[in-house]
Amino acid sequence: MNNKHELIYEGKAKKVFSHDDINKVIIEFKDDATAFNALKKAKFEGKGKLNCLISARIFELLIKNNIPTHFIELKNENTMIAHKINVIPLEIVLRNTAYGSLCQQTTIKPGTTLAKPLIDIYLKNDQLNDPLITRDRIELINILSSEDLDLIIDLTLKINGIMKSFFKNIQLQLVDFKLEFGYDCKKNILLGDEISPDNCRLWDMNQKNDTIVSLDKDRFRNDLGGLIEAYSEINQRINDFI
Numbered sequence: 001m002n003n004k005h006e007l008i009y010e011g012k013a014k015k016v017f018s019h020d021d022i023n024k025v026i027i028e029f030k031d032d033a034t035a036f037n038a039l040k041k042a043k044f045e046g047k048g049k050l051n052c053l054i055s056a057r058i059f060e061l062l063i064k065n066n067i068p069t070h071f072i073e074l075k076n077e078n079t080m081i082a083h084k085i086n087v088i089p090l091e092i093v094l095r096n097t098a099y100g101s102l103c104q105q106t107t108i109k110p111g112t113t114l115a116k117p118l119i120d121i122y123l124k125n126d127q128l129n130d131p132l133i134t135r136d137r138i139e140l141i142n143i144l145s146s147e148d149l150d151l152i153i154d155l156t157l158k159i160n161g162i163m164k165s166f167f168k169n170i171q172l173q174l175v176d177f178k179l180e181f182g183y184d185c186k187k188n189i190l191l192g193d194e195i196s197p198d199n200c201r202l203w204d205m206n207q208k209n210d211t212i213v214s215l216d217k218d219r220f221r222n223d224l225g226g227l228i229e230a231y232s233e234i235n236q237r238i239n240d241f242i
């Protein structure tokens with residue numbers, strides 16, 4: 001990045017730089033991977049590029065389907081230009097199939113298909129370990145209005161419908177995913193962050209006997225190996241389909 005672009009923010013997986021236009025930002029995807037609130041860390045060469053390319057394709061798909069997102073265009077393979085947003089400090093998780101924390105915190109067996117999508121909302125706060133939060137608590141701490149929360153939930157359900165059928169076309173089961181939203185300069189709510197195997201669970205549907213083959217960050221979380229191979233496979237299937 002050249003010097004005139006100032007680093008505004010550095011997160012676990014991305015760096016955000018200023019843009020000549022004050023209402024835009026430049027987002028660089030890093031090769032770093034973290035899990036369990038950054039207790040586990042590693043670097044995977046090429047992960048930033050793959051997540052950037054996959055995210056760009058998914059944002060384009062969502063935009064085509066009238067979902068407002070921060071994505072504007074790719075700048076290069078690991079960098080995108082986006083609308084600048086004030087991120088709402090909530091992580092919206094939608095689950096189609098039970099896995100991960102849902103199965104650790106309830107009696108639901110991993111792999112159970114949910115009768116309807118489940119939305120779990122977490123407070124985005126590393127110091128507090130991103131706790132699960134209720135609607136009443138969101139109202140209590142004044143993060144956003146009840147109308148805006150409804151809008152975000154409605155968008156999340158629509159995004160699920162679009163992504164679930166898209167991934168099914170390329171033989172991937174969309175188990176769950178995490179979204180973040182924010183306000184642009186005109187106070188519109190836009191989908192932000194990224195949509196990649198770092199924040200979506202994607203299982204290969206080309207398997208016999210219901211064997212679970214994760215093509216997502218669980219390869220790192222659960223020490224399964226082959227993370228770059230899995231992310232490359234997803235990128236390849238998307239490109240072959242589009």
Ligand code: UDP
Nearest residue numbers: 093099100101102176177178198199200201
């Ligand atoms: N997720 C995420 N960031 C987080 C926590 C979860 O992107 O800080 C994603 C995760 O990749 C999965 C979904 O949200 O697709 C649900 O994760 P879960 O709550 O099951 O937590 P985990 O088992 O990953 O700890």
